[in-house]
Amino acid sequence: MTVAPVERRRITLLGDAGAVDLAVPADDRLDDALRRWGLVLDPRAQRIVDRDGRSIDPATSGEQLADGGVYAVITVGGPRSASEERRERRAAERERTDHGARWILLGLVPVLAVVIVSLVAEDSAARLAVAAVLGIASLAPAVAWAVRSGRPGGAPPIAMAAPLALAGVAVAALIPGDLMSSGQLRITVGVLAAAVLALVLAVCTADVPLRAAWSTVSVLLVGFAGVWGGALLLQLPIGAAAAVSLGLVPVVLRALPTTLVNVSDGMFIDYRHFMSNRWSVRGSIPDSPASIAMADAERVVRASTARLNAGTLVLVLVTVGMAPLAALQLVSDDALIAVGTIVLFVCVVLALLLTPRHTTGRALRWLPRGAAILVLLVGAATLAAGVDAVTAAVVGAGVFAAGVVAAVVSVAVARGSSSLAWSRFGDVVEWLAVALALPAALIAADSIELLRGMMSG
Numbered sequence: 001m002t003v004a005p006v007e008r009r010r011i012t013l014l015g016d017a018g019a020v021d022l023a024v025p026a027d028d029r030l031d032d033a034l035r036r037w038g039l040v041l042d043p044r045a046q047r048i049v050d051r052d053g054r055s056i057d058p059a060t061s062g063e064q065l066a067d068g069g070v071y072a073v074i075t076v077g078g079p080r081s082a083s084e085e086r087r088e089r090r091a092a093e094r095e096r097t098d099h100g101a102r103w104i105l106l107g108l109v110p111v112l113a114v115v116i117v118s119l120v121a122e123d124s125a126a127r128l129a130v131a132a133v134l135g136i137a138s139l140a141p142a143v144a145w146a147v148r149s150g151r152p153g154g155a156p157p158i159a160m161a162a163p164l165a166l167a168g169v170a171v172a173a174l175i176p177g178d179l180m181s182s183g184q185l186r187i188t189v190g191v192l193a194a195a196v197l198a199l200v201l202a203v204c205t206a207d208v209p210l211r212a213a214w215s216t217v218s219v220l221l222v223g224f225a226g227v228w229g230g231a232l233l234l235q236l237p238i239g240a241a242a243a244v245s246l247g248l249v250p251v252v253l254r255a256l257p258t259t260l261v262n263v264s265d266g267m268f269i270d271y272r273h274f275m276s277n278r279w280s281v282r283g284s285i286p287d288s289p290a291s292i293a294m295a296d297a298e299r300v301v302r303a304s305t306a307r308l309n310a311g312t313l314v315l316v317l318v319t320v321g322m323a324p325l326a327a328l329q330l331v332s333d334d335a336l337i338a339v340g341t342i343v344l345f346v347c348v349v350l351a352l353l354l355t356p357r358h359t360t361g362r363a364l365r366w367l368p369r370g371a372a373i374l375v376l377l378v379g380a381a382t383l384a385a386g387v388d389a390v391t392a393a394v395v396g397a398g399v400f401a402a403g404v405v406a407a408v409v410s411v412a413v414a415r416g417s418s419s420l421a422w423s424r425f426g427d428v429v430e431w432l433a434v435a436l437a438l439p440a441a442l443i444a445a446d447s448i449e450l451l452r453g454m455m456s457g
Contacts, residue, residue: 007293009065013039013048014072024062027294031058046075063295106162110169117173127173134170138163142197146204146214160201164217168194184238188228195221212262212303213310220252220314231445239332240445242325246375247344247441249315249322250351250434253368256311257358260304312364319352319371327382329444340443345379347437348372354430357423376402 007026012019013034024033030048034041041048041058048056048071056071065071113134120126142163168190175186195218202214224245231241265271265286329341352372356365380399 007063009062009067009069011065011068012070014070016073024065026061026063028062029058030056030060030062030065033062034058041073046073048073061295063293109162110165113166113169117169121177124176127176131170131173134166134173138166138170139197139200142167142201143204146201146210147206164194164197164201167197181232181235181238184228184232184241187238187241188225188232191221191228192225195225208299209302209306213306216307216310217314220311220318223252224248224318234450236445236450237328238325239328242322243329243341243344243441243444244438245318246322246326246348247438247444249319250348250355250437253312253315253351253355254430254434256315257308260307261300262303263300308359308364309361312359312367316367316371319348319368320374323348323375323378326444327378330379330382331385334446336448337444337446340440342379342383344437344440344444345375347433347440349376349379350429350433351437354426354433357426357430 008023009026010021010023012021020037020039022033022037024030031041048058050056050066051070056065116130117127117134120130142160145160145163171193172186172190175182175189179185198214198218198221202211202218205211205214227245227248228241231244267289270288271285323345326341326344329337330345332338332341349372352368352375356368359365376399380395384395
């Protein structure tokens with residue numbers, strides 16, 4: 001088996017001691033290559049510049065260096081005193097890290113928009129004017145921020161979530177309230193408008209991970225809009241559409257990691273070397289690259305990570321929004337619908353608690369688990385409100401017991417406890433929860449009665 005040669009960049013580095021010729025691998029950092037050659041630079045007093053005088057970041061990969069280029073090490077100042085270092089250290093400690101809190105506060109804007117729309121719902125002219133203003137206020141900042149994404153001073157990706165929700169509110173405000181099933185129609189067109197704006201953001205942004213993230217958001221929102229549109233055509237109640245949407249969350253969350261890596265088939269297997277028979281007479285064999293550059297691999301990883309983060313966030317928000325609406329089926333007079341909804345809530349809670357075990361990031365682990373706790377509380381509160389005091393006490397005791405068990409397990413996990421047997425048992429419970437979530441959602445949506453009507457008609 002032949003090994004592809006490592007791609008290198010040959011450069012000349014000028015310094016006080018003379019010139020040094022270096023061969024930097026394309027997938028290596030400049031400072032790491034210099035360190036292997038025994039050249040250690042002081043980042044506080046020395047920097048690297050090219051022939052045009054532009055400063056070169058020591059973390060620059062070899063692929064970004066010009067082959068045959070000449071670079072120089074210059075001294076920008078003498079070594080700092082201990083007092084200056086202490087002063088800079090205290091100043092750095094006083095600086096507050098921006099975690100995007102001001103952008104997260106923009107999430108209150110769609111809530112205020114819903115309140116404003118509800119106040120002017122009776123006046124058609126005012127409602128249309130408010131919808132127009134909200135539409136412009138959502139589209140203009142989102143596109144401007146998407147164009148500047150990835151640049152210094154640009155808005156973080158979380159900032160564009162508020163315009164996305166605001167666009168849904170603006171389009172939903174166009175629907176008058178006196179129409180039949182106006183609530184379902186508003187949710188359908190609102191989700192569809194958010195999906196369209198996400199697609200616009202994916203086209204406008206030049207950053208590859210952001211484009212992948214917004215594409216995933218658009219695809220997921222279009223799917224849920226299709227669910228609500230189908231329920232609207234079938235004249236299903238709003239609780240039934242919410243139950244189906246909630247039942248899709250565990251399935252999509254489990255299948256999401258299998259759709260992240262978007263590369264050609266030849267990237268994984270050298271088909272020309274291992275394939276003995278073609279798929280068909282005219283089938284073409286996928287081309288396999290001779291070598292894979294580290295920069296290309298990092299680009300694929302960043303895009304896949306962005307898809308996973310965005311998809312998980314959308315599914316969590318869908319869970320939070322659909323759980324209160326799906327809880328309406330818990331108090332149905334039909335026992336089959338009520339039981340199906342209870343099974344749906346149990347499956348969703350178990351799936352959202354167990355599926356994040358396969359992920360690594362904190363947000364990917366705890367956002368679905370937080371949504372599971374919310375679903376559990378909504379279901380317990382709805383059941384307790386529609387039953388007598390004894391049953392409500394039993395439901396409350398069950399929720400309290402589940403909280404105690406979760407607390408004990410979380411403490412054990414935090415201390416590093418692990419068990420292969422319990423892990424395999426969790427896998428089985430997770431598979432059952434994911435497999436039964438959608439059938440339970442269909443039962444909660446009274447699909448059996450729908451099929452009876454279709455067969456009898």
